[in-house]
Amino acid sequence: MITRRSATGLLGLGLAGIATSRARAAPASPVVATRHGPVIGTRDGPTQVFRGIRYGADTAPRRFQPPRRPEPWTTPVEALAYGPACPQNSPEPDQSEDCLFLNVWTPGVDDAARPVMVYVHGGAYATGSGSDPLYDGTRLSRRGDVVVVTLNHRLNLFGHAFLKRLDGTFAASGNAGLLDLILALEWVRDNIAAFGGDPGRVMVFGQSGGGAKIASLMATPAAAGLFHAVATMSGQQVTASGPNNATTRTRAWLAELGLAGDRVAELATTDPARLLQAARITDPVLGYGSLYFGPVVDDLTLTRHPFYPDAPAQSAAIPMIIGNTREETLAFLGPRVAPVDLTWNDLPGRMTPDVLRVDVDPETVIAAYRAMHPDWSPYQVLIRATTAGRSWRAAVIEAEARATAGHPTWVYQLDLAGTLEDGRTGAFHTADIPLVFGTLDTPGSRMMGPDARSVSDRMSDAFIALARTGSPGAVAGQVWPRFDLADRPTMIFDRQTRVEADPRGDERRFFARYPYVQPGT
Template sequence: MTRRGLTLGVAAGAAVTALPRLSLAQTTAPTVRTTYGPIIGGRDGDISVFKGVRYGADTGPRRFQPPVAPTPWTEPVETLAYGASAPQGRPDVPASEDCLFLNVWTPGLDGEKRPVMVYIHGGAYSNGSGSDPLYDGTRLARRKDVVVVTLNHRLNVFGYAFLARLAPGFGSSGNAGQLDLILALQWVRDNIAAFGGDPGRVMVFGQSGGGAKIATLMATPAAAGLFHTAATMSGQQVTASGPINATRRTQAWLAAMELPVERIGELATMPWETLLEGTSARDPILTGSGVYMGPVMDDVVLHRHPFYPDAAPQSASMPMIIGNTHDETLGFLGNDPANANLTWDTLVGRLTPEQLRIDIQPETVIAWYRQSHPELSPDQVLIAATTAGRSWRGAVIEAEVRAATAAAGAGRGAWVYQLDFQASLSNGRKGAYHTADIPLVFDNVAAAGSGATGAEAQAAADLMSGAFATLARTGDPNHAGLPDWTPYDLTRRQTMVFDTTARMADDPRGDERAFFSRVPYIQPGT
């Protein structure tokens, strides 16, 4: 046995050793031979766990380039600790450009062909990793008899800076992070059978930015055939960035570092911390925020928008769940004291273009809510309007596009859900906020960071985790605990409403949907 896992199986350095480690019993340690070399995992009760499994080489020497496979190894590598996350603006996250690692939880290395559930983390395209406690796959693997995979990939400028129009040799830089995900899914295809998984039943699921990455993969030719079902949770990508706006964003980032285009070659050797600091530049397109980096329709990796003008044909027939939470923006706005105890007058100043993300007068929005929903307070209207105008729109459009595709006989609709279960923010405010469905889908209501705890939360988790695991297993999320969940169509707009119990509803919040549909939706970041 060897400690070479610090350079081959997990990321190097003290940052990694500071992360939680599994116990390794020398006589019972699970061992798997991957296509790149043998690895040794740990045990969490009856679940074999492999953390920090390398699926790609260090990206540092190949900044802005497609990922490559790692150098094979022959000696067993310990995979007991999470690998480093991609560089990002969170000092609490151990980070490195050597970040292409994934994690596997499996009930058995026994040759069984279990469904495989690959989770792609959120954090927009800028932050996050596959090692959050909420993403621990132990309970999901144990209770649903599935193989769970989480992963890290390049983020922000390292994964999505579009340099192709500014310098030669960077044709795919605007989608490097997506190419990392494709390399990880290729690893799953080639290796997951050795972990008791079925490479022919791979489901991708992701929340927020993770869902958006999945929507983009569904339109990316290189991802075709690597997964068979999909579920997006509060994360949509109707359109990708166009190459001109993406170039303007890259230029804003370069200007923030005072790096002229003539010296763009220096990006290859500058400290990654310097590159990250430049992301504080103001976005030239999406005013009021830091510079956005996300997938680009570059005609190299991505040749079309994910859900415009229709559902990408390569995935139009793929079984898919599309979901959102009832109070999405409570997760962004609810902990800010400035958004509490509002009056109708002060609400006007809070319904800014940066919050609504559409071009509509706040007075018009307020007047409509006061007439149509007199039961709502100004605080509640802030959350309802920003959710319906900004966060829910993409989900509605994707569901409509899938429904239209099904009606035309060119694909299938999507199973749509709305989460109504109320979790608690750190300040005590309750609601079905952005991220509230993560511990429910992972069946991790007792994990650190879960705002959904107790018996009622567990009841909701049983419903949601069961639906996701059943989709992975059968291609249909219906299970014994649910009423009949029918796909969304443009006549009824069928939606599963998850709470402590589940119920079907036709067009929930339909009046809000119709009100905001009068205003063109522009994908944030496009």
């Protein structure tokens, strides 16, 4: 059997070899000649699918260094299975430093020049991959006649350990993960036309950490011109890590590994499992959680903060959807006690710094919310206040910055409730993923019923329209106005989808009193 790795680097077949391989493959198997070499896909009904296409060389021999394009091949490579995910502290299967692979769903490998929708997965900058079943692009590709791409890239310490100040050999280490994403987008630019896509209409969208990565790319000079529309779903990046905080984390990590500062080079050959285990120590900057590895203002790859002090001029003309869910933190905050048993006396103890993420007295927050919403229970206040202060705040800042600069922006809020495994209901973090992809029947979606299907159709169509035309268009027959600071129009996706002016304005105004710095930076 021809495999991805055995074929890499083999030369000499040329077009005749492609024809021979096409004959050997199943009659319906599509073959596409990329700039690196030919790949063989498969079919899922009318959709042609390519999984595990290599866009970059194995990163293990060049750990912490910028990615490289793969060596070309001429023997057709089967693109039938997802590629490995970056090593990580999670149960994600099939982990390897050889992780620069992407996946393509297309209605046809022809010259139709369809819009392209590139999804960047979440998991902060620490975990995840582009092969989650919720990200299957089949339904989205069919619904919109678009080409869908998902991808893997370097994460956590492999993508963002900042070694520059300790060893200049690794000058780009703090943003290696962003450089992987840029290489993947360059692959899209150079190859997507062969898969029926239009390299001049590339939309990138992502949820949670995926949205944060996109916000960072919007301020990364090397990413300029590689995408033409964006949508971020509960994922923002106002500030990146500064070099001093990033170096503090690196020193703590080295100490846990038993390495002096002059032994940084040994990290390039240390067992990956040992590196990951050492990264579990408490973050010395935050004082909670494991070590944070994210983008760094290194004055090399990233020369400014993504949305501080303003919206980046580099992406001024790029139309952008910014979205969030109304009860984001329902997904983060397990009950610990049953919601009905949480008392007002217990509530301040639940609003610890790692939960609220804003330096404000919990009693002050609780008093404000009880005045604004006297009918809410202690548990409702916990979820809504932590959502507003921790998860929603950065979305507000980004939308305001773009509106101030006149950049085309549309804002949504998901109110449609899903049900978590423990029975709690609400519009929790990640609830919008299966709605946009249409993967409602996939295990783990937790969004069910006819209301979810109708909201899914509306959200999918709005994202598809942004990719196709640069505007989300009308939703459920309603104009979706651009966001402005006068009315703050927001599309509410719910059973009755509608536009509201400044939803949760009282909560927004309360938290605007307190300085915000992106957690971890």
